[in-house]
Amino acid sequence: MTSTLPTINLYEVLTALPGDRPLLQYEQESLTAAELLERVEMYRQQQAAPSAFVLHAGNPVAALIQLIALDGVASQVFLVPESLAESDDFALLCERFSDYCSASGHKQSGATQWLLATSGTTGTPKLIAHDTASLTRALKHNPERGAGYRWGLVYEPFRFAGLQVLLQSLMAGSELIICHQLPFSEQLSCLRDAKVNALSATPTFWRKVLFHGGLEGTPLQQVTLGGEPVDQTLLDALRKYFPQARLTHIYAATETGVGFAVTDGHEGFPASWLQTGVRSSTGNTKLKETPDGTLALGRPEQMGGEFIDTGDRIERRGERIVFIGRLSGAINVGGNKVMPEEVELVIRQVPGVADVRVQGKGSSLVGELVSCQIVPTSDAPEPDLLKQAILETCRASLARFKVPALIGFTTELETNATGKLVRK
Amino acid sequence: MSYREKIVELLHEALFITESELSGELQDMTPLLGTGLDSLGFAILVARLEEELGFDPFVEMDEAVYPRVFGEFVAIYDKHSTNH
Incomplete structure (x- = not known):
């Protein structure tokens, strides 16, 4: 400027x-x-x-x-x-x-x-x-x-x-x-x-x-x-x-x-x-x-x-006045920015994943960690195997700090009135 | 399962997630930097422990105390467990 x-x-x-x-x-x-x-x-x-x-x-x-x-x-x-x-x-x-x-x-x-x-x-x-x-x-x-x-x-x-x-x-x-x-x-x-x-x-x-x-x-x-x-x-x-x-x-x-x-x-x-x-x-x-x-x-x-x-x-x-995160949902892992959509795109490629939501999880040590909620398909492998497949796929195409640190499973992801994923 | 056992189990999980390896034997006097986990790995360990145990002593501390060796890390969880 x-x-x-x-x-x-x-x-x-x-x-x-x-x-x-x-x-x-x-x-x-x-x-x-x-x-x-x-x-x-x-x-x-x-x-x-x-x-x-x-x-x-x-x-x-x-x-x-x-x-x-x-x-x-x-x-x-x-x-x-x-x-x-x-x-x-x-x-x-x-x-x-x-x-x-x-x-x-x-x-x-x-x-x-x-x-x-x-x-x-x-x-x-x-x-x-x-x-x-x-x-x-x-x-x-x-x-x-x-x-x-x-x-x-x-x-x-x-x-x-x-x-x-x-x-x-x-x-x-x-x-x-x-x-x-x-x-x-x-x-x-x-x-x-x-x-x-x-x-x-x-x-x-x-x-x-x-x-x-x-x-x-x-x-x-x-x-x-x-x-x-x-x-x-x-x-x-x-x-x-x-x-x-x-x-x-x-x-x-x-x-x-x-x-x-x-x-x-x-x-x-x-x-x-x-x-x-x-x-x-x-x-x-x-x-x-x-x-x-x-x-x-x-x-x-x-x-x-x-x-x-x-x-x-x-x-x-x-x-x-305190800061409570990014409007875009961007996750800050120790000063490195992660866009949830980028990680979601990678995880959706994994066979057995029907849907996924990625968001930040507060960390007392690095500010935030990448966390994801997975909706498995009906014919998905066992959770442990699916977890491993997700980790392997993410490691192959994402920087280390973008790889989900926490992986959880759910049956449904919450959406808002416009049908968009609720990220908070 | 004792806190120590839980910590050791999840420490191995964090090593796996971060593709790191335990450097040497894990003892009370092992410096945290010498466990093979880096700061991202420790952050994952503390977050997973919070999921499993229901508390994060590093958030709840009235006075900030930071462990340097593995034994102190376990002791902080043992000490904070009395509040839960």
């Missing part, structure tokens, strides 16, 4: 940082601001200025160097997370990127447009255009204070949440410890060894940290949660385990490029914000409830000002 926010250029941000400031650690490599700048300049000298560019995150250090070098130089850059490059959607999105570039044309000057893929909540992922100003709008830009923070990166760098961490550490000149590529237990030792004191992750990641231990004694000053609804049990546990940390839960979406943060240690957000909006150092975000019972977020005036429906259902509990 192109904005009329004041222009920010990542190259200028980097040149303004003290040269000896440590900025990056990845595997065996560590770079100061001056070393990073040298690599950025080398890249700029060696490469002709491209108009449109597809940038892969495979090596995050190289990706960050290119990200800085291309800012203000390239017209459009498609940021490709590794998980997307490996998926079936990649070819389609490349085509869309190419169409987008032809339609927008080559600009001689002006802000670079960054194209990010959404996580595909509503089926096929979409490309959303940002500029550096809209991406960094909510970030703190204070290199003096930033010197005291060491951020851990456990998100993919080119997904929206990961990009926010990456850009936050660059904007504030804080050291970034990249360890998203490691298995969980190695991530923990990496974060510990590097004495990371600021970490942004999904509620599911934080529950794993609490469940398995490993970050005790880590001097965490900033604990940030996002990507999934946050519950009070988790907030209380984090408060207990990291008493010195500031607890922030972020509500943001790639689509809107806006969001807000809650720092009072309570789940949801104050109901009064639906009237007043959320004031922060970076501006005012307006919130409202749609007739569908979902939350809509207002873009800042400089970005058009209109309201965007997030599709997240909300409910008032006392003085708080």
Whole structure:
């Protein structure tokens, strides 16, 4: 989304940082601001200025160097997370990127447009255009204070949440410890060894940290949660385990490029914000409830000002507004979105299945799990055999987190007045 | 059937569902990360236990306590069973 926010250029941000400031650690490599700048300049000298560019995150250090070098130089850059490059959607999105570039044309000057893929909540992922100003709008830009923070990166760098961490550490000149590529237990030792004191992750990641231990004694000053609804049990546990940390839960979406943060240690957000909006150092975000019972977020005036429906259902509990799931019925398994219809389609192919309904089942550990109710045909095999056949079929064609975790049997599925499956 | 037996039975079921394997023998001091189940597998185990036992101690806890080893995991179910 192109904005009329004041222009920010990542190259200028980097040149303004003290040269000896440590900025990056990845595997065996560590770079100061001056070393990073040298690599950025080398890249700029060696490469002709491209108009449109597809940038892969495979090596995050190289990706960050290119990200800085291309800012203000390239017209459009498609940021490709590794998980997307490996998926079936990649070819389609490349085509869309190419169409987008032809339609927008080559600009001689002006802000670079960054194209990010959404996580595909509503089926096929979409490309959303940002500029550096809209991406960094909510970030703190204070290199003096930033010197005291060491951020851990456990998100993919080119997904929206990961990009926010990456850009936050660059904007504030804080050291970034990249360890998203490691298995969980190695991530923990990496974060510990590097004495990371600021970490942004999904509620599911934080529950794993609490469940398995490993970050005790880590001097965490900033604990940030996002990507999934946050519950009070988790907030209380984090408060207990990291008493010195500031607890922030972020509500943001790639689509809107806006969001807000809650720092009072309570789940949801104050109901009064639906009237007043959320004031922060970076501006005012307006919130409202749609007739569908979902939350809509207002873009800042400089970005058009209109309201965007997030599709997240909300409910008032006392003085708080809490999130109660997606209007679309999408299931959030540890930050990964699952559309029930996609799983239903696969299960219906299994011989012995007459009908099926897939829905989310609340989980105290990963937010939600995929659960299904099966109506067997009259000549269906024994439940255990049918269960096994369903699992095998799902495993063969679905990502692991989409495979039903719970399989139940019933004789009839409830439908509403229009004959549609009741999903709640 | 004791809670321990039920947990072991459903742990094997969760291993099967997630196509994982038990790494070594299951003992009280086995770290949960060393059982072969990842976080999705544990979430399935806890959800299946809720279906079978009728409660989820990780929702009902007044004070969040998180087990690190298998013995502590079983102990949390034993402790919460007194409320049911």
